[in-house]
Structures are given as structure tokens and as C-alpha cells.
Amino acid sequence: TIAAGVSNQLGGLNCVQTDYNNDGLLDVFIVRGAWLTPSLAMRPSLLKNNGDMTFSDVTEQAGLADPLNSISATWADFDRDGWLDVFVCSEQQSNRLYRNKHDGTFENVAVGAGVAGGEGMVCKGATWIDIENDGWPDLFLNHLSRVGAQLWRNNRDGTFENVSRAMGIDGPQMGFSCWAWDFNNDGWQDIFATNYSRNIGACVQSMIGHEHAEAKSCLYLNQEGKRFVNVTKDAGLEGVFITMGSNFADFDNDGWLDFYLGTGDPNLGTLVPNRMFRNLSGKRFVDITASSGTGNLQKGHGVACGDWDRNGSIDLFIEMGGAVNGDKYHNILFQNPGNQNSWTSLKLIGKSSSVVAIGAKIKIHTDDPDLPYVYRIVTSGSSFGANPLEQTIGLGKATKILGIEIQWPTPAEIQDSLKTEKIDGPIPLGKPLRIQEGQGLLTQ
CATH class of the missing domain: 2.60.40 (Immunoglobulin-like)
Known part of the structure; x- marks a missing residue:
């Protein structure tokens, strides 16, 4: 860490790789400031990969140093010019959509694009998705507020249109993480958006199969770009998960994407199991937390899925532990033993x-x-x-x-x-x- 020049990068809540300057080297973007008051907003960091196992902080010269209360950022070439742009969620300020100017700098175009939102909307999650398979990245936002989830269609002219209602998006109302994926292998990107309920009682009820009145996460099936259908119940995902960190991968190499949920909230007593779900041929999901050996009661934050040991099976890394004293825990790397699937x-x-x-x-x-x-x-x-x-x-x-x-x-x-x-x-x-x-x- 010291040799790489990143030992002073403190307070990060999320990081994501990119290649902002198109040199083929993976750079790192770090966001900060979530859960804090606006007066304690913090700037993100863009770390340029120098190609020699070191990184340089180029945030200021790139024009990305606006202080924000942020926990999520997502990169895509939204204007189709061959250079990656970045959308940055903000909890207390307006969101940022930084357009890449091809010279190592960015400009915030969120207001003109229509996706700036407003102060206090508490944008917690963002993911790019190509709704209609037209090649233009659209944007899904998950809010921890009554604003609810939003789906923004790319108008191909630098602006976006809110098509949430028209496309069947009506939740979750108190959301956190989210992602776009093709869970049923039909060639159309679907959406999973987690609900952030802190009701431990409802969480326990759902785990033992009892009915509960708590709001649910949402699994949306893409109907060939025309509309999304909420298939959460049919997919067996009506439980209360209290999700923070999360990610998806094909853990058993059967060709169908599974997922893992890290759980908890800042309260010391919110200790609920992290969960792994297996995809059953794109029709339902089944909880395999116990059989997979990946269960843990500690707070699960960032989740990364990748083939760490290069044997063809996806391993799982989780950043663990809470924010308060007495709630610390070491990070966990789960090594996947693999199977005979191709x-x-x-x-x-x-x-x-x-x-x-x-x-x-x-x-x-x-x-x-x-x-x-x-x-x-x-x-x-x-x-x-x-x-x-x-x-x-x-x-x-x-x-x-x-x-x-x-x-x-x-x-x-x-x-x-x-x-x-x-x-x-x-x-x-x-x-x-x-x-x-x-x-x-x-x-x-």
C-alpha cells in the first residue's frame, strides 16, 4: 500500500475500477462521506494507474474534487464517444454526472442531463443498464428515501427521461444497493434493487417462512425493452434482508447468475445473517447460505466476486464489520472449491x-x-x-x-x-x- 502510493487514501466507503484515460491500465475511483451530515461531506479520489505498480491522485486536475456525501459511483460511456464517464450518487447534495472530456478532465453535466436529483434525496445505489438493447446506457437509481427507485432512459442527446412509471418501476421505496444483470439468460438486462429495512423482527419472520408487512426488495424482469415486470414473489425473494454490500456471480458455473447479500446497519445489535442465493435456471432463487458455508452474522459491506486463485471458479471477498467500537470484524475471503461444470x-x-x-x-x-x-x-x-x-x-x-x-x-x-x-x-x-x-x- 505504501509503495503503491495509496496509504493516504482514508475514509473510503466504496471503490470501483475504471480506465478514465483509455491507456489500458485500470484506475481506481473512491467515494466517501455517506451517512455523514452535509457539513462533513468529503471529496472522492481518482487514482491514476502509472503502469509501474503505483498510483497518483489526480482528483483535483480531473475536476472531480466536489465534496459529497456519497456511497456509490458507476462508470459507462453514456454519450457513446469511446470514453468512460461516471455517475456519482449523493445522499445530501445533487448527484453528479461527470462527462469525460478526453484530456484527463471531466465536467459535471448532471443538471443539463436531468439526473441531478435534489438535495436530501439520499441516492444510495446506481447502475447503468441498456433497457432496449439499443447500445445507449440508461440509468437506474435506488434511493433511501420516499423518492423510491427511478429508471432514466438515455435520449441519445446528452439528456435522460424518467420512465419509471411507464416501464413498471415502482420500488423499492427505501432502497440501497442495486445492479443490472441477465438472470434468466434471454439477452435482456434485468434489475435487482434491494430494500433497506431495519426491522429485525420482520427479518426473522421472513427467515422462518412467516408473512410480514415490511417492504421488499425488487427483482424486475425485462420484457424485451417494452416494460419491466416485478417477479420478486415468483422468484422466492420476498424476504427482508437488511442489505448493504452485495454482488452477483455464477458461483457454481452452471451458467446462471447467483448473488450474495451483505447485511446489517450501523446499530450494534443489528446482527442478521449474510445470505447467498443460487439461481435455479432463471426461474427461482434458493437460499444456500448454510450449505455453501458463506453465512456470517457480522456486518457485510463491500462484496467482490472474482476468480482469485485462477482455477475457473468464482471466489468471494467481503469487507466486514460495523462502524462503531465493539462492532469490528476482519474481512473474509471465501475460496470456492469448484465443481465439474465447464x-x-x-x-x-x-x-x-x-x-x-x-x-x-x-x-x-x-x-x-x-x-x-x-x-x-x-x-x-x-x-x-x-x-x-x-x-x-x-x-x-x-x-x-x-x-x-x-x-x-x-x-x-x-x-x-x-x-x-x-x-x-x-x-x-x-x-x-x-x-x-x-x-x-x-x-x-
């Missing part, structure tokens, strides 16, 4: 798109009749935690990959829709692969 790992390298290919869409064709296609999107995952951009993808019982299709987030001046690149198989399983825009598979 997998591949894809690192995408953009050319006209941003180099790290955030927003690129992956479609894998397998020879497994029960899992003919698997879909993934290059993102960091949840709004409270960050997964690697390299995608480790479970492929179930497949014995070979018949083909891979990549939709690159190409600049709009080159092509309005996403540029599609097809790579024919057979492609071997069980090894990391690199795909560069326009050049296909680089290593097998």
Missing part, C-alpha cells in the same frame, strides 16, 4: 470502444442443449462492491464453445448500434481467453 474466462480489449470494454455484451453458444446460450455484460457488478471486468463465465455441462458473439460499445459517430463481432468455434473450454475489438481471439 467454464471460460474472457478479457475484452476495446479499440474504438473504451479499452476496458465496459458495456460490451457477450453471447456464448454452447453444445449443451439445456444451456444453448449464455449472456454476460462487462460491468463491475453491484453498486456496493466491484467485480473484475474480466468475465469468468460458467457453461454448465458444455463440452465446447460453438461460437462467441461480442457487441462492442462503439462510438456513435462510427455506428449508431453496437458493432457485432462473431468468433466461430469450436473454442476450447477451461482457459482464459482475450478478445480484441476487430481482431478476434488473441490467445487460446
Whole structure:
């Protein structure tokens, strides 16, 4: 930490990787100030990767030093110019949408874009999502206030339109973390938004199968870009979770995305189990906390899912412990023992798109009749935690990959829709692969 030049980066509540200057090196963006009063707002930090195992704080010169009460930020190329921009949630101030100016600096365009919100709206979670598969990143916001969740459609002209009601988004009313994913493998991005209830009694009732009146988290199924349907009950996710940190991944490599919830609140006595849920073929989720050995009563904050030991199975890292004295706990790394299911790992390298290919869409064709296609999107995952951009993808019982299709987030001046690149198989399983825009598979 000292040698890397980041030992003075204190007070961070969330961090996410990016490549703000398109040099192919992963930079780090840190947000701060959540839960504090406006007078104690804190500036974020943008740490530039120098390419020599060190980082430089370039926040001031980048124009990102506005003090905020923030816990979440999310990167995407919202204006389709080939450079990554960042949306920063704020609890007490207006939100920030920083447009990348291609010269190492940013400008806040949130007001003109219509997504600034207002003071005290308590924006806790944000995630980019392509609602209609048109290649333009839209924005989902989760608020810890009666404002409720919001869905903003990208108008392709630098502005956004609130389409929450028209698209069927009506909750949660007191939200926290959120993410966009394709949980049913149909090629359309869905939404999971957690509700932040602090009612321990309702949490216990829901865990033992009793009815409760507490507000619920929301799982929204994308109806081919026309509307979202709330399928929380059908999916078995009506419980009360008191979620803070969270993230998703395919923990058993069956081709279907699972997820993990870190729980708790600042109150010392709010000790409720962190939870892991397995996806049953895109139809329901089942709680596998006990059988997976990942349960813990301590407060779960940032959650990251990645193949730490490079064996093809997704491991789990959780930042643990509460904010008050006596509520501390060490962080936890859960090593996944893996299984016999097939997998591949894809690192995408953009050319006209941003180099790290955030927003690129992956479609894998397998020879497994029960899992003919698997879909993934290059993102960091949840709004409270960050997964690697390299995608480790479970492929179930497949014995070979018949083909891979990549939709690159190409600049709009080159092509309005996403540029599609097809790579024919057979492609071997069980090894990391690199795909560069326009050049296909680089290593097998």
C-alpha cells in the first residue's frame, strides 16, 4: 500500500475500477462521506494507474474534487464517444454526472442531463443498464428515501427521461444497493434493487417462512425493452434482508447468475445473517447460505466476486464489520472449491470502444442443449462492491464453445448500434481467453 502510493487514501466507503484515460491500465475511483451530515461531506479520489505498480491522485486536475456525501459511483460511456464517464450518487447534495472530456478532465453535466436529483434525496445505489438493447446506457437509481427507485432512459442527446412509471418501476421505496444483470439468460438486462429495512423482527419472520408487512426488495424482469415486470414473489425473494454490500456471480458455473447479500446497519445489535442465493435456471432463487458455508452474522459491506486463485471458479471477498467500537470484524475471503461444470474466462480489449470494454455484451453458444446460450455484460457488478471486468463465465455441462458473439460499445459517430463481432468455434473450454475489438481471439 505504501509503495503503491495509496496509504493516504482514508475514509473510503466504496471503490470501483475504471480506465478514465483509455491507456489500458485500470484506475481506481473512491467515494466517501455517506451517512455523514452535509457539513462533513468529503471529496472522492481518482487514482491514476502509472503502469509501474503505483498510483497518483489526480482528483483535483480531473475536476472531480466536489465534496459529497456519497456511497456509490458507476462508470459507462453514456454519450457513446469511446470514453468512460461516471455517475456519482449523493445522499445530501445533487448527484453528479461527470462527462469525460478526453484530456484527463471531466465536467459535471448532471443538471443539463436531468439526473441531478435534489438535495436530501439520499441516492444510495446506481447502475447503468441498456433497457432496449439499443447500445445507449440508461440509468437506474435506488434511493433511501420516499423518492423510491427511478429508471432514466438515455435520449441519445446528452439528456435522460424518467420512465419509471411507464416501464413498471415502482420500488423499492427505501432502497440501497442495486445492479443490472441477465438472470434468466434471454439477452435482456434485468434489475435487482434491494430494500433497506431495519426491522429485525420482520427479518426473522421472513427467515422462518412467516408473512410480514415490511417492504421488499425488487427483482424486475425485462420484457424485451417494452416494460419491466416485478417477479420478486415468483422468484422466492420476498424476504427482508437488511442489505448493504452485495454482488452477483455464477458461483457454481452452471451458467446462471447467483448473488450474495451483505447485511446489517450501523446499530450494534443489528446482527442478521449474510445470505447467498443460487439461481435455479432463471426461474427461482434458493437460499444456500448454510450449505455453501458463506453465512456470517457480522456486518457485510463491500462484496467482490472474482476468480482469485485462477482455477475457473468464482471466489468471494467481503469487507466486514460495523462502524462503531465493539462492532469490528476482519474481512473474509471465501475460496470456492469448484465443481465439474465447464467454464471460460474472457478479457475484452476495446479499440474504438473504451479499452476496458465496459458495456460490451457477450453471447456464448454452447453444445449443451439445456444451456444453448449464455449472456454476460462487462460491468463491475453491484453498486456496493466491484467485480473484475474480466468475465469468468460458467457453461454448465458444455463440452465446447460453438461460437462467441461480442457487441462492442462503439462510438456513435462510427455506428449508431453496437458493432457485432462473431468468433466461430469450436473454442476450447477451461482457459482464459482475450478478445480484441476487430481482431478476434488473441490467445487460446
